[in-house]
Amino acid sequence: MEFETVIGLEVHAQLLTRSKLFCGCSTQFGAPPNANTCPVCLALPGALPVVNREAVAMAVKAAIALGCDINETSIFARKNYFYPDLPKGYQISQFDRPLGEHGVVRVFSGERTETGKIVNRQEKAFGITRLHMEDDAGKSIHEGLPDSRLKSYVNLNRTGVPLIEIVSDPDFRSSQEAYDYLTQLRKTLLYIRVCDGNMEEGSLRCDANVSIRPKGATKLGTKVEIKNLNSFRFLQRALEYEIGRQTQVLSEGGQIVQETRLWDETEERTFTMRSKEEAHDYRYFPEPDLLPLKLDPEWIEQIKAELPELPGAKTQRFVAEYGLPAEDAFLLTSSPALPDYFETCAKASGNARASANWIMGDLAYALKNAGKEIEASPVTAEQLAALIRTIDSGEISGKIAKTVFEEMARTTEEPAAIIKRLGLVQVSDEASLNSIIDGILAANPKQVAEYRSGKTKVLGFLVGQVMKETKGQANPQVLNELLKKRLAES
Ligand SMILES: [Zn+2]
DSSP states (O other): OOEEEEEEEEEEEEOOOSBOSSSOOBOOTTOSTTOSOOTTTTTOTTOOOOOOHHHHHHHHHHHHHTTOEEOSEEOEEEEEOOOTTOTTSEEEEEOSSOSEEEEEEEEEEEEEOTTSOEEEEEEEEEEEEEEEEEEOOOEEEOSSSTTTTTOOEEEOTTTTOEEEEEEEOSOBSSHHHHHHHHHHHHHHHHHTTSOOOOTTTTSEEEEEEEEEEETTOOSOOOOEEEEOOOSHHHHHHHHHHHHHHHHHHHHTTOOOOOEEEEEETTTTEEEEEEEOOOGGGGOOEEOTTSOOEEOOHHHHHHHHHTOOOOHHHHHHHHHHHHOOOHHHHHHHTSSSHHHHHHHHHHHHHTOHHHHHHHIIIIIHHHHHHHTOOGGGOSSOHHHHHHHHHHHHTTSSOHHHHHHHHHHHHHHOOOHHHHHHHTTOOOBOOHHHHHHHHHHHHHHOHHHHHHHHTTOGGGHHHHHHHHHHHTTTOBOHHHHHHHHHHHHHHO
């Protein structure tokens, strides 16, 4: 039997506010343990929450950017569960009426070949069920401290930090689609500057719901939730593993148990964490300490007007305006600063295709080696454009340009200065090329005779001799023409 995969993602994104969601404590990462706490986030008796306006603004921004309808009135609710790192005994979340609903994310999603290459990138729309606000729990620490064998520790600095949870529709039919969606989601949050997208530090976290069903079936299969997917690689591998596991269970006539599983990277498998809880297990009820969150429609409009061009629209524009392949446009919009670099370079050089190739090729390689982001690139967009212009004008060859680029990345010098300093200007001047050609022809009478008797393949040898003489700086096009002309003259 053939099966179809159904995946939905739940993403938690930490908002980039300076203070927590319901108190004035700092959200700074890496502060001394339990330093960023106060009676509110420690849930001391009598302390009351006050909503952080900036956090709401960021959540609204994200909801708009993800195509959600904004509920002008949304309601905070208590999600009750007991855990040592949750002093209140509940999270303040949103349940019945979230901030945003019915979103759509358009993603240039591709297919992964056996070798891992992404092909056939095309635009697909994935739905977002809801986007709501909630506060984060703290962190239990079970290892790495004195007495860790006997005790667990708790750090409440993260308690109360503002999050948005973005729940997708079960729209992904492959791990690649889920991967591309998460990539686009992260990009979007970075573009609008509401989350730093750092999965290692936990400011972006992802859980996945996975089920499979016989191909053609309309009813969803039993779903399994996978937690702990704190990198893009883990997400893809865990999904692949889980799809394989479920396929095997069903093929053997077994049944999938609804449960929560964890991804274990060292063992490369998922394992049971607990049986899956239902919403009613949390005893949700409206938070009595907070009024319904009412948003002024004008304020929403104002936030909407301030949004920058979003990655999906930018990718589309790069395809349409610069004639780039979708894959290139997708890559060039992967971070907020990269598209600006590309556009500056494309406009200044007048050659978008070459700009894209240099940025994704030599520049990406140089940045990776130097451990730098595009913002700290040793070669500016204007300098790269100047280099591309010298190639297009025939001043230097593409091959020599590689050498010049390496030198630019090393010294941050202008290309013209490097070309001059290293004497790399391409020789296109006919008079000087002709005098070299004459010398070569005189020194190789045998080959000249062969050429003239019709063995034109020998031309390559003669071109090589001139190149050698000019240390590779002869303009190949001009050289070829001149050489043929000379040989035809007899
Ligand atoms: Zn606090």
